[in-house]
Amino acid sequence: MKSELFASQNMAQPATAPGMSLQNSKSVKYVVNGEMHARQGSMIAFRGNLQFERKGQGVGGMLKRAVTGEGLALMAVRGQGEAWFAQEAANCFIVEMDPGDSLTINGRNVLCFDPTLSYDIQTVKGAGMAGGGLFNSVFTGQGKLAVICEGDPIVIPVSQQAPVYADTDAVVGWSSQLHTSLHRSQSFGSMIRGGSGEAVQLMLQGDGFVIVRPSEAVPHKPGQN
DSSP states (O other): OOOGGGOGGGSOOOOOSSEEEEEETTEEEEEEEEEEEEETTOEEEEEEEEEEEEESBOSTTTBSBOBOTTSOBEEEEEEEEEEEEOSTTOEEEEEEEOTTOEEEEEGGGEEEEOTTEEEEEEEOTTTGGGOTTSEEEEEEESEEEEEEESSOOEEEEEOSSSOEEEETTTEEEEETTSEEEEEEOSOHHHHHTTOOSOOEEEEEESSEEEEEOSSOOOOOOTTOO
C-alpha cells in the first residue's frame, strides 16, 4: 500500500528513552516508565501496559485540587508503555523547567507533565471574578511540561518600565514572579454606552514574560473532554 499518509514524519517511531517528546506540532508522545500526569480526555492512543486513573486529590501536594480554570480534570497514567496526547489539534510546545523555575499556565493550556514537577492551582492575584483565567496552574521544580495553544503563541517580554496589558481570555501563561492586577481600559460610562468590547485586561508588572494566543478563549461546553 502506498500513500503520502505513510511518510516518515507521520510514522510513530520506537521509543528510545522515558519521558515526553513532540510527535508532531499537534501531539505529544510520552514514554511512560512509572507515572505521569495528563489532562483528562487528551489521550488519543497508547500501547503497552498502562492504567489511567482520574485524579481528584493528589498525594503530598503533587496534585492538589486537580481542576483547571475551565473545569477540566487531570488523570494519572501509570505502568510501562507509550501514550500520545493532543487537544483539538492545538499546537503543542514542551517547556523544560529547571530547579527554581516557576511558570503560571492557564488550566485550559495544560496538556501533560512529568510527575517530578510540583503543581498547584492558585487564584490569579488581582483578577477577581472578572478574570478569564481565575484559576491558573502554577508549576515549579525540574521536569517537562507540555503546553497547548490555539494558533501560534506570542511571547511578550515584561519589564519594570514596560508593563503588559493582556486580554484575560487570550492569556496562555506568564512567569510566576510577575505581579498581576486588573486594569480597566474604559470608563464605566463608556461601558454602559457599549464601549469597545475590551473593557478589562490583566496587567502584568515586573521582569519576565507573558504568553498570549492570537484568539480569545471559546467558552467550554459542558460534557466536552
